[in-house]
Amino acid sequence: MPDIIVCFKWVIDEAYIRTGSSGALDFRSVNYKLSDYDRNAIEAAVRLKEECGGTVTAVTVGTPGATKGLKDALSRGPDKACFVNDQSFDNLEPSQTAAILTDVIKGRLEYDLIICGEGSSDLYAQQVGPRLAEALGIPCVSFVQKLSIDGNRIIAERKVEEGINIMAAQLPALVTVVPDINNPRIPGVKDTLMASKKEVISVTADDLPATYEPALQTVSMTAASMERNCITFPADQAGIQAFVEALAKEGVLR
Amino acid sequence: MAGIWIFAESLEQTKELLSIGSTLASKLGTMTSVFLQGNTGVADDYIACGADEVLVLTALAEDQPLDAYIPVIAAEAQTADPDIFLIAATVRGKDIAARLAARLKTGLCSECIGLKADENDRTIEMERFAYGGAAIQTVVCSTRPVMVTIIPRTFEAAARQSDRKGTIRELPAAPPSASTVLERKPKETEAKDISESRIVVCAGRGIEKKEDLSLVQELAAALGGEIGCTRPISEESHWLPEDLCIGISGISVKPALYIGLGVSGQVQHITGIRDAKVICAVNKDENAPIFGASDYGIVGDLYDVAPKLSDAVKNMKG
Ligand SMILES: Cc1cc2nc3c(=O)[nH]c(=O)nc-3n(C[C@H](O)[C@H](O)[C@H](O)COP(=O)(O)OP(=O)(O)OC[C@H]3O[C@@H](n4cnc5c(N)ncnc54)[C@H](O)[C@@H]3O)c2cc1C
Ligand SMILES: Nc1ncnc2c1ncn2[C@@H]1O[C@H](COP(=O)(O)O)[C@@H](O)[C@H]1O
Numbered sequence: 001m002p003d004i005i006v007c008f009k010w011v012i013d014e015a016y017i018r019t020g021s022s023g024a025l026d027f028r029s030v031n032y033k034l035s036d037y038d039r040n041a042i043e044a045a046v047r048l049k050e051e052c053g054g055t056v057t058a059v060t061v062g063t064p065g066a067t068k069g070l071k072d073a074l075s076r077g078p079d080k081a082c083f084v085n086d087q088s089f090d091n092l093e094p095s096q097t098a099a100i101l102t103d104v105i106k107g108r109l110e111y112d113l114i115i116c117g118e119g120s121s122d123l124y125a126q127q128v129g130p131r132l133a134e135a136l137g138i139p140c141v142s143f144v145q146k147l148s149i150d151g152n153r154i155i156a157e158r159k160v161e162e163g164i165n166i167m168a169a170q171l172p173a174l175v176t177v178v179p180d181i182n183n184p185r186i187p188g189v190k191d192t193l194m195a196s197k198k199e200v201i202s203v204t205a206d207d208l209p210a211t212y213e214p215a216l217q218t219v220s221m222t223a224a225s226m227e228r229n230c231i232t233f234p235a236d237q238a239g240i241q242a243f244v245e246a247l248a249k250e251g252v253l254r
Numbered sequence: 255m256a257g258i259w260i261f262a263e264s265l266e267q268t269k270e271l272l273s274i275g276s277t278l279a280s281k282l283g284t285m286t287s288v289f290l291q292g293n294t295g296v297a298d299d300y301i302a303c304g305a306d307e308v309l310v311l312t313a314l315a316e317d318q319p320l321d322a323y324i325p326v327i328a329a330e331a332q333t334a335d336p337d338i339f340l341i342a343a344t345v346r347g348k349d350i351a352a353r354l355a356a357r358l359k360t361g362l363c364s365e366c367i368g369l370k371a372d373e374n375d376r377t378i379e380m381e382r383f384a385y386g387g388a389a390i391q392t393v394v395c396s397t398r399p400v401m402v403t404i405i406p407r408t409f410e411a412a413a414r415q416s417d418r419k420g421t422i423r424e425l426p427a428a429p430p431s432a433s434t435v436l437e438r439k440p441k442e443t444e445a446k447d448i449s450e451s452r453i454v455v456c457a458g459r460g461i462e463k464k465e466d467l468s469l470v471q472e473l474a475a476a477l478g479g480e481i482g483c484t485r486p487i488s489e490e491s492h493w494l495p496e497d498l499c500i501g502i503s504g505i506s507v508k509p510a511l512y513i514g515l516g517v518s519g520q521v522q523h524i525t526g527i528r529d530a531k532v533i534c535a536v537n538k539d540e541n542a543p544i545f546g547a548s549d550y551g552i553v554g555d556l557y558d559v560a561p562k563l564s565d566a567v568k569n570m571k572g
Binding site: 012014015017025093094095098121122123124125126127129130131132133134135138139140141142143155158159160161162163164165166167168169170173179180183214215216217218219220221222223224226228229230231232233234235237239240241243244245246247248250251252253 | 345364383386390528567
């Protein structure tokens with residue numbers, strides 16, 4: 001019966017990011033969310049548990065403000081969570097996140113399988129999973145769209161450019177999953193209530209053996225804006241005619 | 255030792271990385287080394303396109319995945335100490351890059367879309383998308399080597415030059431891998447490449463049934479264009495092949511005209527159409543974000559509008 005760790009990130013919902021008048025990003029009215037593909041990662045972990053038994057531990061690294069994320073993650077089925085939090089764990093770059101996760105998992109958490117998302121919704125670096133596997137010295141199968149456990153090994157369908165590779169790896173192993181792997185369940189009221197009763201292990205920077213320096217420095221983060229006409233027409237005959245004439249004028253109807 | 259290193263899966267990708275690598279190498283006064291898998295026949299091509307050194311990786315066993323090369327490349331990097339390592343951002347390339355970066359304890363800029371080197375302080379500024387494409391993040395790397403994956407077809411491919419000379423060196427065989435490939439299945443459907451199409455009509459989730467894609471097809475035919483789609487259409491409904499999915503995790507298009515039918519216009523999708531000349535949308539929700547990213551839009555039900563639009567286009571073109 002496998003012990004599964006699933007790694008998730010609590011991120012800014014990009015749909016709420018505005019562009020200020022100077023072209024700078026405006027984060028004032030943002031909301032946070034569970035990183036999209038981490039919902040698939042959690043669902044994959046919980047489904048494996050439903051099939052094979054075992055346990056699911058959800059792990060996240062973030063600032064103390066990410067508590068809401070724990071409840072969201074736990075309402076999706078994991079047994080317990082590990083909250084690695086510190087005021088300084090903000091805007092981490094992937095090498096730092098992977099190093100922190102490595103130190104937290106080593107010695108503290110039992111695992112046969114670790115599941116990560118393909119990439120996080122904010123950075124989409126697609127690094128934390130493979131880096132973590134290397135640091136722990138376990139096999140890694142990334143971009144997995146179908147996953148099962150077969151005795152002592154995993155069988156994973158990996159999505160590659162030219163098709164699918166069916167992979168096998170000995171446990172313990174790490175996989176990163178693509179969104180095609182499942183349709184995450186939508187937690188109900190009962191799930192949310194149960195989530196608040198589940199165990200949360202808190203780990204802070206003081207409990208960790210190292211300080212984690214970034215290898216990548218962000219020099220700037222600017223809005224990728226686009227100037228467009230933003231003219232709309234009604235759906236009546238005159239509107240459609242005016243629309244087609246506008247296209248003709250642009251010279252794109254040849 | 256130092257230098258610019260290049261790893262890609264195909265000749266085409268390698269040539270693209272060689273054009274970036276050669277520019278960096280001449281700016282930084284160093285040389286370019288390229289990894290080559292198996293087929294030594296193309297080593298001379300690589301040299302002609304700018305490689306100073308070709309490092310030949312021994313062919314893998316049938317069931318070995320490409321990441322079996324990681325220990326060989328890492329060992330080589332530990333002795334050669336390269337400045338920069340460029341890798342094509344394919345599925346396997348991204349995986350290998352992240353794992354090598356972990357072994358070499360260095361930073362990695364994923365899915366880079368632009369980079370520039372400063373000759374004086376030798377820093378490399380690298381640009382990439384963040385927040386689903388809403389932002390452009392510029393990063394520098396303070397550890398060695400500076401690792402970067404480059405989205406294929408972002409840069410020009412290197413051209414052959416005459417009289418270039420280079421060395422060829424064989425690397426040791428890869429050790430047995432921790433994971434094995436049990437089976438390789440090719441894609442069931444091969445889709446058309448629409449990345450260079452002049453007109454693209456895009457199907458979004460506003461399309462209710464697979465049969466209704468005919469509305470999109472008819473408009474595309476009237477305009478003389480091709481059809482593309484959003485991610486839910488290819489990856490959730492599987493109505494169209496993934497090669498037609500436009501956006502940050504799909505392809506980028508740069509047509510003269512893009513028309514989205516029932517597309518909401520989330521940033522991850524819009525990122526793939528930024529270089530379109532004219533962007534248009536048909537959506538029944540006047541507040542859909544796509545109207546903010548469009549030049550011209552029609553607020554209405556696509557089931558009503560699309561056929562009329564196809565007719566109006568046909569009339570206009572005569
Ligand atoms: C990390 C990440 C990467 C992603 N990468 C991509 C990507 O590369 N490409 C991509 O496309 N998406 C991508 N997505 C998903 C993206 O965020 C959106 O969910 C997706 O683009 C929405 O597709 P849609 O517009 O077809 O569907 P919806 O958002 O559901 O929009 C449907 C629209 O149709 C309209 N509509 C409905 N019925 C009608 C009708 N009868 N007539 C007219 N209009 C109608 C609705 O008003 C609505 O605006 C990614 C997401 C994440 C998290
Ligand atoms: N702060 C974090 N805490 C826990 N897991 C994370 C964190 N950041 C990233 N991950 C995991 O790593 C995956 C890839 O993230 P990234 O490398 O940022 O694209 C995510 O889908 C998560 O599973």
